Structures are given as C-alpha cells and as structure tokens.
Amino acid sequence: MITTFGEIMLRLSPPGAYRIAQTDSFDAVYGGAEENVAIALASFGEHAAYVTKLPQNAVGDACLNSIRKWGVDTSHILRGGDRLGLYYLEKGASLRASAVTYDRKGSAFALSGIDDYDWNVILPQDDSESHKNTFFWTGITPAVGENLPGILLDALEVCRSRKIRTYCDLNYRAALWTPEKAGEVMRDLLPYTDVCVANEEHAELLFGITSAHSDRTDRLRDIAEQMCRTFGHSRVVMTMRRSLSADDNEVSAATLNAKTGEFTVSRTYPVHIIDRVGGGDALSAGIIYAEHNGFDESHLIEFASAANAFKHSVHGDALIASAAEIDAIAQAKSGEIRMKR
Amino acid sequence: MITTFGEIMLRLSPPGAYRIAQTDSFDAVYGGAEENVAIALASFGEHAAYVTKLPQNAVGDACLNSIRKWGVDTSHILRGGDRLGLYYLEKGASLRASAVTYDRKGSAFALSGIDDYDWNVILPQDDSESHKNTFFWTGITPAVGENLPGILLDALEVCRSRKIRTYCDLNYRAALWTPEKAGEVMRDLLPYTDVCVANEEHAELLFGITSAHSDRTDRLRDIAEQMCRTFGHSRVVMTMRRSLSADDNEVSAATLNAKTGEFTVSRTYPVHIIDRVGGGDALSAGIIYAEHNGFDESHLIEFASAANAFKHSVHGDALIASAAEIDAIAQAKSGEIRMKR
Amino acid sequence: MITTFGEIMLRLSPPGAYRIAQTDSFDAVYGGAEENVAIALASFGEHAAYVTKLPQNAVGDACLNSIRKWGVDTSHILRGGDRLGLYYLEKGASLRASAVTYDRKGSAFALSGIDDYDWNVILPQDDSESHKNTFFWTGITPAVGENLPGILLDALEVCRSRKIRTYCDLNYRAALWTPEKAGEVMRDLLPYTDVCVANEEHAELLFGITSAHSDRTDRLRDIAEQMCRTFGHSRVVMTMRRSLSADDNEVSAATLNAKTGEFTVSRTYPVHIIDRVGGGDALSAGIIYAEHNGFDESHLIEFASAANAFKHSVHGDALIASAAEIDAIAQAKSGEIRMKR
Amino acid sequence: MITTFGEIMLRLSPPGAYRIAQTDSFDAVYGGAEENVAIALASFGEHAAYVTKLPQNAVGDACLNSIRKWGVDTSHILRGGDRLGLYYLEKGASLRASAVTYDRKGSAFALSGIDDYDWNVILPQDDSESHKNTFFWTGITPAVGENLPGILLDALEVCRSRKIRTYCDLNYRAALWTPEKAGEVMRDLLPYTDVCVANEEHAELLFGITSAHSDRTDRLRDIAEQMCRTFGHSRVVMTMRRSLSADDNEVSAATLNAKTGEFTVSRTYPVHIIDRVGGGDALSAGIIYAEHNGFDESHLIEFASAANAFKHSVHGDALIASAAEIDAIAQAKSGEIRMKR
Amino acid sequence: MITTFGEIMLRLSPPGAYRIAQTDSFDAVYGGAEENVAIALASFGEHAAYVTKLPQNAVGDACLNSIRKWGVDTSHILRGGDRLGLYYLEKGASLRASAVTYDRKGSAFALSGIDDYDWNVILPQDDSESHKNTFFWTGITPAVGENLPGILLDALEVCRSRKIRTYCDLNYRAALWTPEKAGEVMRDLLPYTDVCVANEEHAELLFGITSAHSDRTDRLRDIAEQMCRTFGHSRVVMTMRRSLSADDNEVSAATLNAKTGEFTVSRTYPVHIIDRVGGGDALSAGIIYAEHNGFDESHLIEFASAANAFKHSVHGDALIASAAEIDAIAQAKSGEIRMKR
Amino acid sequence: MITTFGEIMLRLSPPGAYRIAQTDSFDAVYGGAEENVAIALASFGEHAAYVTKLPQNAVGDACLNSIRKWGVDTSHILRGGDRLGLYYLEKGASLRASAVTYDRKGSAFALSGIDDYDWNVILPQDDSESHKNTFFWTGITPAVGENLPGILLDALEVCRSRKIRTYCDLNYRAALWTPEKAGEVMRDLLPYTDVCVANEEHAELLFGITSAHSDRTDRLRDIAEQMCRTFGHSRVVMTMRRSLSADDNEVSAATLNAKTGEFTVSRTYPVHIIDRVGGGDALSAGIIYAEHNGFDESHLIEFASAANAFKHSVHGDALIASAAEIDAIAQAKSGEIRMKR
Secondary structure: OEEEEOOOEEEEEOOOOOOHHHOOEEEEEEEOHHHHHHHHHHHOOOOEEEEOEEOOOHHHHHHHHHHHOOOOEOOOOEEOOOOOOEEEEEOOEOOEOOEEEEEOOOOOOOOOOOOOOOHHHHOOOOOOOHHHOEEEEEOOHHHHOOOHHHHHHHHHHHHHHHOOEEEEEOOOOOOOOOHHHHHHHHHHHHHHOOEEEEOHHHHHHHHOOOOOOOOHHHHHHHHHHHHHHHHOOOEEEEEEEEEOOOOEEEEEEEEEEOOOOOEEEOOEEEEEOOOOOOHHHHHHHHHHHHHHOOOOHHHHHHHHHHHHHHHOOOOOOOOOOOHHHHHHHHOOOOOOOOOEO | OEEEEOOOEEEEEOOOOOOHHHOOEEEEEEEOHHHHHHHHHHHOOOOEEEEOEEOOOHHHHHHHHHHHOOOOEOOOOEEOOOOOOEEEEEOOEOOEOOEEEEEOOOOOOOOOOOOOOOHHHHOOOOOOOHHHOEEEEEOOHHHHOOOHHHHHHHHHHHHHHHOOEEEEEOOOOOOOOOHHHHHHHHHHHHHHOOEEEEOHHHHHHHHOOOOOOOOHHHHHHHHHHHHHHHHOOOEEEEEEEEEOOOOEEEEEEEEEEOOOOOEEEOOEEEEEOOOOOOHHHHHHHHHHHHHHOOOOHHHHHHHHHHHHHHHOOOOOOOOOOOHHHHHHHHOOOOOOOOOEO | OEEEEOOOEEEEEOOOOOOHHHOOEEEEEEEOHHHHHHHHHHHOOOOEEEEOEEOOOHHHHHHHHHHHOOOOEOOOOEEOOOOOOEEEEEOOEOOEOOEEEEEOOOOOOOOOOOOOOOHHHHOOOOOOOHHHOEEEEEOOHHHHOOOHHHHHHHHHHHHHHHOOEEEEEOOOOOOOOOHHHHHHHHHHHHHHOOEEEEOHHHHHHHHOOOOOOOOHHHHHHHHHHHHHHHHOOOEEEEEEEEEOOOOEEEEEEEEEEOOOOOEEEOOEEEEEOOOOOOHHHHHHHHHHHHHHOOOOHHHHHHHHHHHHHHHOOOOOOOOOOOHHHHHHHHOOOOOOOOOEO | OEEEEOOOEEEEEOOOOOOHHHOOEEEEEEEOHHHHHHHHHHHOOOOEEEEOEEOOOHHHHHHHHHHHOOOOEOOOOEEOOOOOOEEEEEOOEOOEOOEEEEEOOOOOOOOOOOOOOOHHHHOOOOOOOHHHOEEEEEOOHHHHOOOHHHHHHHHHHHHHHHOOEEEEEOOOOOOOOOHHHHHHHHHHHHHHOOEEEEOHHHHHHHHOOOOOOOOHHHHHHHHHHHHHHHHOOOEEEEEEEEEOOOOEEEEEEEEEEOOOOOEEEOOEEEEEOOOOOOHHHHHHHHHHHHHHOOOOHHHHHHHHHHHHHHHOOOOOOOOOOOHHHHHHHHOOOOOOOOOEO | OEEEEOOOEEEEEOOOOOOHHHOOEEEEEEEOHHHHHHHHHHHHOOOEEEEOEEOOOHHHHHHHHHHHOOOOEOOOOEEOOOOOOEEEEEOOEOOEOOEEEEEOOOOOOOOOOOOOOOHHHHOOOOOOOHHHOEEEEEOOHHHHOOOHHHHHHHHHHHHHHHOOEEEEEOOOOOOOOOHHHHHHHHHHHHHHOOEEEEOHHHHHHHHOOOOOOOOHHHHHHHHHHHHHHHHOOOEEEEEEEEEOOOOEEEEEEEEEEOOOOOEEEOOEEEEEOOOOOOHHHHHHHHHHHHHHOOOOHHHHHHHHHHHHHHHOOOOOOOOOOOHHHHHHHHOOOOOOOOOEO | OEEEEOOOEEEEEOOOOOOHHHOOEEEEEEEOHHHHHHHHHHHOOOOEEEEOEEOOOHHHHHHHHHHHOOOOEOOOOEEOOOOOOEEEEEOOEOOEOOEEEEEOOOOOOOOOOOOOOOHHHHOOOOOOOHHHOEEEEEOOHHHHOOOHHHHHHHHHHHHHHHOOEEEEEOOOOOOOOOHHHHHHHHHHHHHHOOEEEEOHHHHHHHHOOOOOOOOHHHHHHHHHHHHHHHHOOOEEEEEEEEEOOOOEEEEEEEEEEOOOOOEEEOOEEEEEOOOOOOHHHHHHHHHHHHHHOOOOHHHHHHHHHHHHHHHOOOOOOOOOOOHHHHHHHHOOOOOOOOOEO
C-alpha cells in the first residue's frame, strides 16, 4: 500500500492555446503532485491512498469525487477549512511558454493543524508485506503552510518506526519559498527519506551540491552520490528535461542505487506535449511501481522515464495509463519509437 | 457621469444545469453589483465609470478587459494586491435552488488601504451639469473589508461637497456580516445617500423598520416613508420578487418620491430565468437612467422594473441591452407581454 | 414530386440565449422557407426537389451538402454568383424577443438572371401522376431580387400548362419590401396559385382584405373566402400564433376548401420553443403531405398544425420528423397532450 | 450496507434538444436503474455497493470509474464478456417525446453465467445491524438475460437466510419482454421481496391486479393491499406521474405499510425537466434512506417523492444530491415551492 | 459509375487527445472503408454509389443522412437488422498510440443474408462506358459475416460478366479473422479482382508472398509481380507508412502496371496527423479517379499518395477534398512542400 | 498616440482543423490588419486609436466591443452603412493549406464617403510630443473602396502638415485588385509614408523593383534601398516567411535605416502555428513600439520579428501580449529557443 500526502488544487485553464484574457470558460482539473502519484499507481493496479485536507463545500466534494474516480483510497482525507487552493494555467504554444497564476494562499491544506493527521491510524501497520508499504511526499508540502514541516516529520517518524519505505520528490517551487528556507527545511526531512528524486539545478540551489564533471552522466552520478552520502538515501533519481519549444520536449532520467552503486541512465524520450503538468509525478510513480515489482535497474529507469514521457500525452495533471501501456514504451526498440541514446 | 465603486469577482459556473461535481469546465464571468450598474448604464449610452482594485496579474488583466469591453470608463481602476475574489455558482433548475460557494477572502479589493483611493481626483468636479454627476454604491462594499466603511465615507463626503447625487442598494449579504453589524455600519453611511434601494425583509433585519399594514402596497409605502424620515433619502425604491421555481420568478418594484410624496408601484413582470444574478443591479441602473432622462414616476418605476425583468433573460451578471429595448418592455401594453397589475 | 424554389441563407446564431455581443462563436444552419418545405417533405418520405442558386465556393458547397443530407433532390440547383446571403439570429428568451440582423443583399439567388432557370427542364412532365406534381413558393422570393417576379411567373405558367398544383405561403417580410409593392407583385402571381397560406394581418396589409366579424373563426372564414374569390385559390390556409413569451407560444390554423366550402379549424397547440424559425414552412409541408395522402379536411388541418407545433421543438430551420411522429401528435387525444379547443 | 444488482449501460444523447440525425457528438453517461439507486444512497452518505459485470476493455474501465467517482463500493463488480450495452436517448422537448433506441443485446451482464456471482461472498453477513443490510433489484434485471432470473433467485435466497431486507422496483420494460413472460417470472421472485415499488398500469399488466374505485387514492390503496396479500410485501410504494409535456411533469407517490395498514400519499411535485431518466430510482433510494433513518410514514413518502422530483433537475441518470438538499424540499411548506395536495 | 460495398460503423471518439475514461462526450462519425472511397470519389466529382445494410432506426437514419450529405448515391442501401456496428477510437498523441475498442458483432450488415443484395439490379448494365463502371470492395467485408464471402462472390461474378472493373484493398484486420482464414477466403475472391491494393506485411501474412531483395523498391516490385502472377491482377498498388509518432507519419506508395510492366514509386509525403483513419481508402479513391481520368503511371501514383497524405489533415474517416486540391499537392514541386524522394 | 485606419471584418472559422462543409458552428473573431496593429500596441501599453466605419446594428456593436476590450481608443469610429464585411477562414493542417472565402463587398467601410472622416479632428495636434504621434495604414485600405485612396491621401496630408510619422504595410491582396492598379495607387500614397513594410515578391509585383544579387541579404538590402530612393522612406522593413507546412513556418525580417544606411537582419524564428493571421501586423506594431522606445536597430528588428513569431501562438487576428513577453523572446539566447542565424 502506498500512502501519498500533499495539497490538491483546482487548476483552471483556458481551452487549448487561448490566453486567459481571451476565454470565457476554464477547463477544470483537480490535481496535485502527490495525488498524481496516487492516481498513476492506482491506474497501474496498486493500492494507493491519498491523504489531504479538503474544504467542506461543493468544491471540496467535487475534488473528492475526482480522486475516488481513479480508484484511489480516500478514506483518510480530512474535511474542513475555508477554501481549495487554485491556480490558473495558461498553456503555452510554440515559443510562447506556459504561464501560471497562483491563488493558493489560505487553503484548507495550507492551514492544516499540527494535530489534524493521526499518522498512527493513517499509515499502515508494519507487517510481513512491510517492504511494500510506502510513503510518498514532495518538497512542495513543507512549503505551503507553517505546520506542514512538523506534520511531515511526524509522518516520517512513524514510517521509520514501521519500516515504511519513503520517497520524496524534491520539487522546489520558487513561488513558495526561498532556496535558503527550502534548503534548511529539507535538510531536516530528507534524512528520513529512502528515495529522492531531484534534478541538477535544485541540488545546487538548495544544498549547494554540484559537480565539476563536464560529462553530464558523470556529473549526475557525482551529484547523486553526494545526495546519498549527505542524506542517507538508498536511491537517488535524477531527472532531465530539454525544452525545444512549448510543444516539444525531451525527457530522460538516471538513477543511482546506493547499495549496489549502479548508476543507470534511461534513453531520451522525445515528447510532443498535450499537457506537461505531472510528468515528474508520473516518473515517481514509475519508480515506486518498478521497485514494488522487482524490476532491475535498467528496467526501472526506463519504466519511470516512459511513464514521464507518456504523461505528456495525457490531458490533466495525472498519468492515466495501465502499467502495460507504459511498459510497452519502456521496452520498445529504438526503431519503433524515435528515441535517442 | 456616473461613478460606481465596489468589488468585482470571477464567477465560475458549471455549464447549463450541471452540478459542480459533474463538470470539468466552468463558464467564467467577471462581475460585481456596482460594475453591473456601470455596464448597464454604459449600454444605455451613459458615461459610466467603475472604480475598484484588481490584482496585477493575468486574471486581473482579463477582468479589466471584460469591463472595458462594454464601454465603461476604467481610468481610475487601481492595480495591486494578491488575488481576485471568486465564487462558484451552481445554477438551479426546477425545485433545485441555485447554490453559491464563496471564495472571496483576501482579495485585492477587500484589503484596500484607506489611502488607496483619491476621491478628489476620481470623482468629477462640481459643474453646471452637477445634477447628472452620480455616485453608486451598495451595502456589499462596506462588508468586504475593514477599511471599506471609511473609504466609502470619504467618497460620500466628497460627493456631498460637490453635490454629486448618491445611490445605494442596501444589498444585505448574510454570508459577509451579521444584521447587527450591517445595521450599525449602514446607519452611518445612509444619511449621505440620496436614493436607497431596499426590500421589506432587509429594512426589518438591519434597521427594525416594519409596518403593520396587511396590504402590501400600504406596507411598502410605510416602510419607504420611514426610511426617508430616518436617513433623509429623497427617494426610496422597494423591490419585490416572488420565486415560483428556480426557473420562473415574478419581479416588481415601487418607489416613494420623498419630495412629492408620490408612491408608485410597477406592474409585475413574469420572468423565465436565463440568469438571475444582477437583476437588482439592472433595476438600480434603470432608476439612475430614468432620473437622468427626466422620466415621470410611473415611467421611472416601469423602466427600472423592466430593466430588472429583462436582465433575467441575459447571461452573465450584467444587463446588456439598449435603453430602447428596455423601454419597449416598460411601455408594452399588458396584452403584448403577460403582466399582472 | 414536389419542387420548391427560393433562397437559402446561412443563419448565424449565438449559442443558446447569448446576445451577439457576448459570443465568440455562432451556430450555423443553412435554411430558407422553401428549402424547409422540401426537407420536411423528404423527411415525410416524399420526393422533394429544391431549386435555388448557390455561389461556387466553399460556403456554397457546404450549403449544398446540408440540403442533400436530408434526401432532397438537388439536381437542379444552379451554381454561380458572388455570395450566399446570411442573417444573424439572436434567439430571445422570456420577455426579450428574438432579433434578426439581415445581410442578404447581393446574394447569388437575389441576382438570379431571368434566363437562369429552364423551367421546362426543371419541372416534371405532366403525367398520370400529375395530381401529385407540386410547386411550392413563398412571398419572400419575388421580394429578394428584381428578376424574381418574372422568373416566378415563368415557373407558374409552366405549372399551369402541366397541371402542376401550386402552393404559396404569403410570407410578407417588411424588411424586404413595402406592403404596397408586395401587394402589387403578389396580385400578379397569386392567380396562378392553387393553395395559399396566409394570416389575417398580411391579408389586410397587402390586399386590404378584412372582415368585420368579431368572432375569430367567422372572421378567418370570411377572409379566406375573399382570398378564394379574389385569386381563384382552391384552398386557403389561415395561420394563427399567440405569443405568450419568447419561450412559449400557441399555434393553430384553419383551412377553407373552396370546392366544398368546408372551413375547418385545428386545435390550439401550446409550444415551448426550442427554435421557432420555420414553423410556417412545416405547416405548408403538412398541407402538401396531407393532400398527397388524401387526408380529410379535419385530418389535414390537424396534421399541418401538428407539423407546425412539432417544428418548434426541433433545432434549425427545418422540420426533421417522420410523418408518423407528426400524425401521433395530430391524432392525440386532448388528454395526452395539453391542447385547447 | 445496501447492495444493488443490475445492468449498467452507456447512454448516448445528442446535446440539448438536438435529434440524432442532427448531431455529430453524443453526451455520454453510464447508468442503470440499480446503479442509480446506489449512487443516490452514496450521495446521501450511506454505504452502497453495486454489483454488475463489465467488459474488460477501455469502455468497461471508464464505466467502472464513473461508478467509483460517487463513492459507491465497486469491490464485487465482475469483469468479462464482450461489450457494454448501450442506448441512444434523444431528449424530447415540448410536445415531442423523448425517444430511445436500444442496442443492449449480447452485453457482458446479459450473458452473465449462473455461477458468476458468489452471493455468499458478495452479500454482507447477518449481524447485529442486519436490519440495515439491504438488497435492491428491479424488474429489468430478470428480463435482460436468460440466466438472470436464476441468479436473482440465488441472491434473494441468501438475503432471506441472512435477513437482508429486499426491495424491488417492478420497472416493467415492454422492449425487453411481454407482460405475460414478465408476470410469470416476477411472480416467482416477488415473494422474496419485502418492499415493492410499482405503478397502477404495471400492476394490471403483469398481474391483473386492478381496482374498481373511481377515487385514485382508494384505488391505489386497494391495489397496494392486493400486492401485499399476493406477494407478502411489508411495504408497497405506488408511483404516479402526470406528463404535461416533454418539459413539464408532475410526480407523486403513495405507500402502504402492511404492518400498520397506514396508507400515505405525498404531495404532488411539479417538475421542470432537465433529465427525467432515473426519477423512479431516486424514489427507491429515498424509500431505503427513509427506512434506514427511521422516518415516519409521511416523512418517508415525502422524502422519496422529493428525491424523485429533485432528480428531474439533475443531468444524467443518477440523483446527485445530499440528503439535506432532498429533505429541504420534502419539508418545504407549500408556499415555498409550488405544490398541490 | 463506381459502386462500393461494405460495412459502415459509428465511430465514437473522445474529443481531441482525451482518453475514454476522461470524457463525458464522444465525437461521432459514421464511416467505413468502402464508404470512404465512395465519399472521396463523390467529392472528386465522380458518380459514386454505396451499398450496405443499415438498421431501420434513428441511428440508421442518421447514418444514411451522413452518407447522402456528400453526394453519394444511396439508392441501393438496404434497411433491416438489429443494430449499427460501432467502435470506440481513442486518438493517440506523441508516443501514445491510438487505441480501438470494437463493438461490431451482430450488426445489420454482418448478418446480411445471402439473398439480400440483388446484384443484377444494383450493379450498372454493361454499356459503352463500361470501362468506367467500377466495383470496389475490401478484405474487411468477407471477414465480418459468414454470408459475406458468398455475397461478394456473387457481386464479382456479375462484375466479370458485365466487364465492370474491380478493385480490392486487401485490408487485413487481425481483430476479425486469422491470417489463415483470411488467406483462404481471399484466395477465392482475388482472382476476380483487377486492381489490388496491399502492403508488404499482409502479402506475406496471408499468402506467404515475400521477396529476398534488400532494396525496398526491388522488394515491393517483386511482391507486386508475384501478386499479379498469382491472382491475375492488372494492377497492384503497394502502400508504405512510416510512423514517427502518433502525430507524425510518412506515407508513400508504388504501383505495378501488369500490362506494361512499369513499376512506379511515389515521393514520400510527410504528414502531421489530424485523423489517420481512412488514409488507405483515400489512396484507393485516388487510384480509381486517376484511372478514370487517364493519368499516366507517375501522375496516378502521386495523385493517390497525395490523396492519402491529404486525408491525414481531414477530420473523420473520409477524404473531403476536390480533385484539384489533391492534384495541387501531387504536382507540387519538392520545394513547395517538404517531400522526400 | 498611434492612429490606425482601415477595415475590420468578421472572421468565421470552423473549429480546429475542420473543413467548412464539416462544421455546424463557426468561431468568430473581429479583425483587420490596422486594428491588429492598434490592439498589439495597446497591449504593449501604448495609446492606440483605431478609426473605421461600422454598421449601426448588433454586429457592428459587437465588433466595437471587441475593439474596446483591448484598451484601444474607439472614440473616432464612425457608425453607418449596411453591413460588416466578413470572410470564412478554413485553417489548414499539414500539407493542406489554409483557405479563405471572402464576402466583403458592400461593407460600411468599403462604401465610406470622401467626407466621412474629418482628419483634422481625428488626428492629434502637432505638439511637443509630435515625434510619437503616428499614423498607420496598409495597402489593403485603398483597395477596398473607390473613395479610400482619396480619404487616405487626405489623412496623409494632415499627417505631413502635423509631422505625424506615417507607417505603411504594403500588404498587397490579389483578391482585391491587380498588381497594375495597386502599383498605380500605391505610387501616389507611398511618398507620404515614412516607414514601409514590404516583401520581395510584392516589391517586384507592384513596382518592378528587383535585385540581381544571389545572396538573399544583399538582395533585400538592394530592394530596400531602391524603395527608399523611390518613395523617400526613412525606413524600410523587409519580411521573410518560409512555409514548411500549414503547421510550421519560419519567420524573419530585415530593416534598412535610410538615415544611417544600416541594414540589419533578425534571427530566424521557427513557429508552430496556432493562428497565422496577423503575423505581419504584429511585426508592424513591433517596429512602431521599438521606434517609440528608442531601441537600436538590432533590438528593433528582433523585437518586431519576435512579435511576429509570438503572434503565431495566439488565437485570433491580433497579438495579445505584453511588451515584456515579446522582449523576452527577442532577447533570448539561441540556446533557450531554437533559432537560426
């Protein structure tokens, strides 16, 4: 069972490529990084639960329904507070980049109280299948409200005591806090985290972790090794994205297995973008699924990268796909889909 | 020139009669009571200006465009603050009533500072046409932020000094404040107001003004007379609505001219509802237009009621119609459209 | 075989009840009175042909396809000229009436040349089934272009020589010509017409035909008799509509059979309006169908009125319905659907 | 816990009032009588489970998601078979009635095997709360496939042995079987059923149960009493609908409590129709909810009728509403909403 | 005159790139390989007739209208049977492939009776223009119902006796039958076929026809020659497609003229995909049009390939384009549009 | 202050990539070359006025609103005449080019009277800021009506007398006049024009100005120099477009500063096309903005080209973007967005 914890927001986007000033309707999607991970895992057939706090009103109800729809366990979602956070997403096109206007302050989740979540009840008991019990969080959560770092620490301590495997996507958001503040808070939380997903830019920005290697593979391995040494991770996943335009990107990833020392780089997946939100979350779900199903390192990183790539072809924040669909991409020969080594 | 002042919000509605939990898009309209009055008056051909404060972001820009579109003077709109207030409107149908979920706290307008608005600059100078200079506000404005009662008082004092005619729609909103608080604040502001639009229920709730007459016309006249005596209004307009279902209502109004003592009741207009938001605002615009154009009492109250009725046939918050379209309804013989005396 | 002749236009309407200034898309329907008659008859299973002139461009092609779709014979449609006429229809709601903005000048059809149509080829040969050969036109056609009265006269003369039964819907359109001009032109054409559909208002406006009877049935019979005497019609159909609002009307009709002297009045059909364009055309199609199928007078006028009423429930200009669907309404007992005698 | 069992189909409707031949898109809703009951009960806050069989393909997946969304327990839904049954619904308007084209033969559910459902596992164990364990089925289910009567009998026998309260909506569908066949099969199944929902017409058609009373209330009571005597029901609910047009209906209901002999008639609720599918299912859900919550007879039948009425204002097959929303209608004074006694 | 024969289905697709589980509406298109050929030819200005069997219900009517719209002769379409076959098409994007869920069993066409089609009446009489009389079928038709191979054989024998030129697109569909069964049935039918459209993969799969040449042009020529020798075709067309992603493909074709021995390869057309269904059908229509209009081999294969390429830019199953539009692409110099030799 | 003058039309487009014959709705945008320039400049924060003539009807009103929305000064727009010109735009895709069907004859603007526009009032007075007063026109305007060349000459003479800087986009439209007629008229007007935007093809077609240089940069400089010598321009801007497909183009531009002799070429911007209408207008707005803000030659031509490129990513005719958004593209390093030198 995988438990994810974080904020879900209402995302409002003009249809297609329209600008906000041109639209008189908004496409509405409820989404958040951790919920995206839960949905992807539920789509893959895993038992995934999502924990958050939603306002007790019609919008909170609609949001709850949107989560249940995909088979995610919502039994520990709290209700209360004033509002659901939201953001306006204007999708980019060609050389016009996507633009986000946030309106998330004062949300029910951001104002979560330190005692709102009873982790002893929420998190699964340690049992014979404990290696499959998993807790997933991201660096967004401790940034959105003053009680959240403490709440997360409580959760992580229960995880540690119950041998629940923990995953964190670093996910630094400049709109929420400074690199200094983020670095300080994350330094407290990451030592409790088994698997960390990060990218080169944020490793430097938050922790000053850099590498002098000119070869990217060498550099990423070096950074991943430093992360493992610093925070005690058993796995670090480094993500890479190259933006050709608002319509076309290339994505790939690499992973360091701290136990074996293996460092494995995925192929580069070209993506034509339907919706780029949630690519990283799909990757995290892919890592978790791959570990749960005992994939080897190469299979693991290809599966996760394929999940990331596939997500770009799906509307909304979350990856809606079966594990078989992802695996078909992950295992495709280079000739079948255009990929670069 | 008519100056209106208040908050504008983004209204998000599921298409047609869908419930919030059923929709994956929202129709978006920017609207607010005072802006509705400005748009209706601009549509009638008057010079109408709207004063508010909008956030300096893409949503604020879109909102500004939506106001300019209708020919409203936006030259004194301020920019700043964090967010545009918003609300979710689920339109009712048959015996299911419309339902509103507010998310307006912390808006740029609500957090307006006491010195944000320089009324000496914003309001027109007293001149030979001074009897046509007009200031319109509603009872929503002093309820939305702690500085607003003071800001309004400043504006009303400038109006008094420049002989700008002032109109207020009482517009009590239970979601924003208690009747006691509303009564207290409004008692300070109404003495500066020449024309007041109210209904029987709110006159009692806020000021304890009631009448023992069993005949409704007698009762409304009595209440209007008390309002004039209490607050020194030169005109009071009493509005009436009978809700047959979420689809069908009947609207009418009456007015007391304090100078002449005339009390005039409009016919009752049956309305099949496309969008019931903003009916009262259309009525206020109708009163202002009728006064500006020297309509007699009967013509005035029919024009205002017809504006109210017509609004129910127009999507969005604001009345989009020419004065001629309204007058054709106002002056229709009973046989042409179904109306009751 | 029924041949209809007239202009078809592109109708552009804002979706639902939106006003033109509020929309950024238009619903598009191609339609015209005579084409509506052809489509309704084709839907009923009759062989119906439509004759018009369409521009040789993408819009003309799309229009042609829209006609073919319903099984109408388009083999004699001409191509040429500059443009397809069009109009903007803003649908009314409640006490807001529908509003039309025409843009039809200079259309391919309006500029038809006197020799464009070879009626000897277009119209069917007189044969054993001649009593079923039919030509339908309306009073719109001679109004739209200077050559059209002459073109119509040519057609009607071929009809006379071939014993093709002719029907005309008077259909006076004030936007196109004056009552005087209309009266003058129609006086020349109506003597060639076997069946005439008219209403009380137009009979007076064009021909000064009135009746002093206070009872409506008596008055309509009187007018119909005068029409028959004046123009030699074998049948006159008088249509009646009562507008309760833009959403609700009541329709009925009466017919005088000049041979038998029978005057038959239909029941009154209440209609909630989806689209009121083309009700009269549906009625004309109903008359033609009823005559072709030998319905008695009562059945004929109920079928035609039911076709009219049913049309109000169908989007677009044309009645899309089977004859069986119409007959079920026409023959319904009063209790089954609300109807007045 | 309430368990419902039956077929769910894909419903395809042209948008709004368009006819099938006019549309190039279909609104899609997954729905079925028993699922509607489950969704309404889940919306009311009850623990409701739905049992059916869905094909193992993308359409089956989408259907499953649509059920989960509303909080219905789907853990006993089977997967297999070839296809999901479907039907085309053309919504009526004014005097044009709604029209249905079925395409449901050969569905996964219709071809259910006699051993597909293990009722001992699916149905809850008898326990201290057994009076709240409930099984709901309708007369549609035994009609759709040859094994279904036997499957139902198995379920009903487990219910009897476990004291699970059973409800049946008679729901005779002429498109599926003859009255004779229906009567024969239902006579076998109804004796296992505690509560039966029926109408006057079907009681006569299937079982020849009629009453000579001219007063409708007397007649319905008589029929209900015969039903109780014949099949041993502890409660019979008689539904009434008066169709004014495709847009406007009136609904009401009455119930006989066989233990107390009380016969209670609800008020008549006028409904303007957004979507009339599922009104009866909402009523059944209302009965179950009212019994679970110990409502008295009058409250029970008003709540159920209000649920039925409210459903007509909601798009789709299922009632989406809170119990509080329904109760507000059920307990409204006559003046607040237009109702007839 | 070109007669085409086969099944038409309702195709239901989520809008744009949405997945089936994400949509609440489906875009609806009626289409089938042979109908697509008829529509393309009618769009080119040819007299094209389509023969099939449609259910006698509202969906069958709508389907019939959709065919008539494009000017296809529908006078020999049969009505009867239970249902119209349908399929769900989820359009792919980027590296997510399109996915199809079929629901076509038991359709009116699939259950066609051996005596349903009277080919002596349906097919045109042998006359001076006989070289332009054409019959088109595909390998889908004999796969969908047990009587279809026999029905096709009847048709082909009438064609042979009347010197009607016959075309077949091999179009093997793995969802309908095995390669063994397909090979066996097609071996009986192909000897009656003058022109065959195939690809390398299906030639091997069905008939074991392969070539050892490493150069693709040599290999295709070899295969085409074997096809001509084996089945007596006068022309074989080999199609090629390279899939770069779900959005971008490259298409080309080659043709062997058995009489002259000429083997001609078209340029390679890059296509950005709006809708890839029906590309091969457009190619077949292009071949027929080119032969009818006496194009030389090079012009023929470029026109057919351009028709195929152009189709990918048109929504729906069928190519909607004038012959001039296609020829402009076919004859474009390489610099005008990006093409490879 | 920038004053622009020309025709605005209603543009009707099928949604997305649909063909006109496939659509039953049109997306509606009001646009025209000169209005596009005004909107872009207003979006950049400049004071821009637009002068035209609109019909006094609902469509004219809607058009006026659409201009006001973007903050353009509409105080000198005339009302009168019969109709708003319109055109149908079928957007291309892949190798299918966009197609336009014009219907603009007889528009209010085209029939403008020689005395309709009082330029002494419309154009700003010469003042200390005179170097920022600007008049913009295009070669479309003198082509659309017989009085327009004279009206333009009047305007240009006032500009000369008031030292208002004048800009012209050559914009030759073959659908409106012959190259000979265009050359003759433009030769009269261009000597009054300070800045001219043109391309190589039109310079030759209208004025026979060509260059023998094989290098494109040399050739464009030569042509620009000839333009300056011939017409006395102080600046000439040469635009370049390479069409890879209907979806992908490359755009660039170059400018000759006649005073300094500098000839500067922009980078080449690859654009994926959302809407290619109005790219050139965005470029003109960019030139004006750059001159107003004192950009150097290189910054000027990059800003203008970036405006052109960015426009292709925005729906509708006009560039909706802030100057900062454009400048971010103009100043982007090559690595950030894919660009060619």
